[in-house]
Amino acid sequence: NAGVTQTPKFRVLKTGQSMTLLCAQDMNHEYMYWYRQDPGMGLRLIHYSVGEGTTAKGEVPDGYNVSRLKKQNFLLGLESAAPSQTSVYFCASGLAGSLTIQYFGAGTRLSVL
Amino acid sequence: GQQLNQSPQSMFIQEGEDVSMNCTSSSIFNTWLWYKQDPGEGPVLLIALYKAGELTSNGRLTAQFGTTRKDSFLNISASIPSDVGIYFCAGQPRDDKIIFGKGTRLHILP
Numbered sequence: 572n573a574g575v576t577q578t579p580k581f582r583v584l585k586t587g588q589s590m591t592l593l594c595a596q597d598m599n600h601e602y603m604y605w606y607r608q609d610p611g612m613g614l615r616l617i618h619y620s621v622g623e624g625t626t627a628k629g630e631v632p633d634g635y636n637v638s639r640l641k642k643q644n645f646l647l648g649l650e651s652a653a654p655s656q657t658s659v660y661f662c663a664s665g666l667a668g669s670l671t672i673q674y675f676g677a678g679t680r681l682s683v684l
Numbered sequence: 685g686q687q688l689n690q691s692p693q694s695m696f697i698q699e700g701e702d703v704s705m706n707c708t709s710s711s712i713f714n715t716w717l718w719y720k721q722d723p724g725e726g727p728v729l730l731i732a733l734y735k736a737g738e739l740t741s742n743g744r745l746t747a748q749f750g751t752t753r754k755d756s757f758l759n760i761s762a763s764i765p766s767d768v769g770i771y772f773c774a775g776q777p778r779d780d781k782i783i784f785g786k787g788t789r790l791h792i793l794p
Contacts, residue, residue, distance in 0.1 A: 575726070606784075613690075613772060613786040614727070629781070661726050672717075673782070675726030 573597050577662050577676035584652045584683045592647040592679050594662030600674070601667035603645035604629075605637060607658040608678070614661065620645055621667070652683045690773050690785030698793050703760040705788045707773035715776040716749050716756035721787070722769045730771075731758070760790075768792050 575596045584590055594603065604619040606629075616629030620639040634656060636648045645664075649656060659680050663673040690707045697703060707716070715734055719727035731740050733749035733756060740747055744761045756775070760767055773785040 611693075611786060614784040616781060619781065663726075672729060672732060675728070677724070677726050 575662055575664055575674055575676035577660075577679050579679060580677070581680045582682070584649075584681065586653060586683060588652050588683075589648070589650050590652065590681075591649075592660055592662075592681075594645045594647070594664075594676060596643055596645075596662075596664040596674070598664060598674065599642070600664035601642070602665040602673075603639065604663040604665075604673060605635070605645065605647045606661045606663065607631065607656075608661060609658050617647065617660075652681075654683045657681060657683045688773060688775055688783055688785040690788055692788055693786070694789040694791065696791045696793060697763055699763060699765060701763055703763055703767070703790065704757065705771060705773075706755060706757045707775065707785050708755040709775055710754070711777055712753040713775035714753075714778055715782070716747070717774040717776075717782065718745075718747050718756070718758045719772040719774060719784075720769050721772065727772055763790075763792055765792055765794075 578593045605617040606614040618637040620626045623642045626637045638646045659678045662676045665673040718730045721727040731747040736753045738749040746759045748757045770787040772787045774782045776782045
């Protein structure tokens, strides 16, 4: 009963390096989301997808790219990491027709030095 | 953009006490949600509210969708140590993505 799985759980990058965060869900959900969580800021939406092959910008999309080539996977890419991208990243998924009920993964802690 | 004002930011209570927290918005929301986040984990949905005035319980937790549609409340009765964590409200404006509050961090003193 995996639900939403995020890999890796932890990562340290140097400024300018690139990396991809992977999110996989086994609930056959149409919608998937990427959030970042910073102290005192709550959860802020980076990008989201309402179906395979489609993506859209959220509240804080700059510096990130995403892809949804398969329904069960949603990838978040950082092309040139910056210290301001140090954060905890959460992926979530949800049923089609509802932008509300979301199921979250356990998060990826990213530090950019 | 739209924001949710969640209060208090943190709470220190004794085990067994009741807890109240709330969220307010300057605009009308169609849906209110309450999530809990345990340390090192992702948020987990506690209660979802869809109608103004709706009152819903989940065990010791009770949440209400305010009649003005601009606020919501979460109450926890007889707190226990496992209630420790961060509680987030989230709301959905009309035809738009949900917005999260900044969270209420609950601490329980032994």
